[in-house]
Amino acid sequence: MLCIKSTTQNPAFNLATEEYLLRNKEEECFYLYINGPSIIVGKHQNTLAEINIDYVKAQNIDVIRRLSGGGAVFHDPGNLNFTFIKKGEKDQLVDFRKYTRPILDVLQALGVNARFEGRNDLTIDGKKFSGNAEHVYKNKILHHGTLLFSSKLPDLSQALKVNPLKYKDKAVKSVRSRVTNISDHLKEAITLQEFEDRIMTHIRDMYADSRIYELTEEDKQGIQKLVDEKFGTWDWNFGYSPEYNFQKGIKTEGGHIEVNLDVNKGIIRKAKIFGDFFNTKDISEVESLLINTPHEYKHLKEQLSRIDVSQYFSKVTREEFLEGLF
Incomplete structure (x- = not known):
């Protein structure tokens, strides 16, 4: 398994990296990344119906559509994102509990009473700190999730606050939940970098074939091509919205x-x-x-x-x- 840490907070590049790894790497992958302030909308959502456009413009927040379905999420430098890309039998690929279990293991080792709830969420004391989504490509699954560690929660609520009366459509709507930061529940304070390192170490211990991988220049060029032609374009991020x-x-x-x-x-x-x-x-x-x-x-x-x-x-x-x- 290729274990990769992103070196950029550019959300378009990080989302493009997921697709590039999914389509171009034979080996299975685990990818960790942090984005700058951004809203990541689900593949089947009406982008404008999910965002507070005035706030997004004023704060210069990037809006990017991802490959997977589900609802819109807010990213900032206090939010860690994890991605598994794994192979398997087509009818056994989708498994939210399997790919969130390692995260729960790390948190429980830190003394945090985190659990899997509902369809695809991780919670602490009933408050959500992680939303997860999946995308199937051939015989592969891309599972990715958010981990609110020290996010600015007021910014999150403002960025995703929108008047539901403006839009009438059949697009998938986000369900807002009460949210919390992992850092508020730690018995001993650690940094986001330390938390990221603990997750990567745990994944490497889980998979005997794991190895640290750094993107090559060829990889970066392929990813940038996806940014230029897809993840960085209005056509994908807004124009792809349903009627x-x-x-x-x-x-x-x-x-x-x-x-x-x-x-x-x-x-x-x-x-x-x-x-x-x-x-x-x-x-x-x-x-x-x-x-x-x-x-x-x-x-x-x-x-x-x-x-x-x-x-x-x-x-x-x-x-x-x-x-x-x-």
Whole structure:
């Protein structure tokens, strides 16, 4: 088994590394990594419905879609992530308890009463500190999980706080749980680095064929190609979202504006705008401007820069109207 520690906190690179190892390494792998502030959404989720877009933009938080299903999670430098890539029989690959057991072993050795609960969570005193997800590829399983060690929990709640009334879709929704940090339950304080080392040592003791592996230049080039073509792109992270309907109302000095958008594969296919605002130009021109535009701030701002928004919505600025689109 190849035992690998990441040397970067770039979430796109770390998620791309998982796919690269899954598809390109014959040996089984164990991978540990820490990401900078980021939201990692499940493969089948509507990204915008999972994130607090205003907070994410203001805090410059990366948003990356992963290979596996399940709900959205917040990563920061206080969160350790672990990944198993193992071979097996197709009907026996998915096993959440098997791949979380080593983590529980390490924690229980540290005197922490951690346990497996529900479908895919690890908890301490009923509070979640680890969510897990899996992805099957041919005869391999990719199992990965989060480990909240010393994360900034207020940031987590703000980043994932979103108005459920904005989005109507059939995408998988995240289930929010009460969460806790592992460090709050340790009898003797250790650093995240020490915790990471304990996990790696335990995995190496479990597998006789394990060896420390450092990514080669060829590996890094292959991973960067995945970043450039997939994990670092809007098409994957936002455009891959299932079809959804977006609805939002905003109050402005010029009156109330209600925006309704039908979005498919990240592209606005239909737009209707209602409200009690005053206008001097036909509002259908704005609706037409939005159609076939990605539901993404940069593209919509560029489209709206072509018109004088105040002629369609009296006493309303371009920035105010943009706010109504997210």
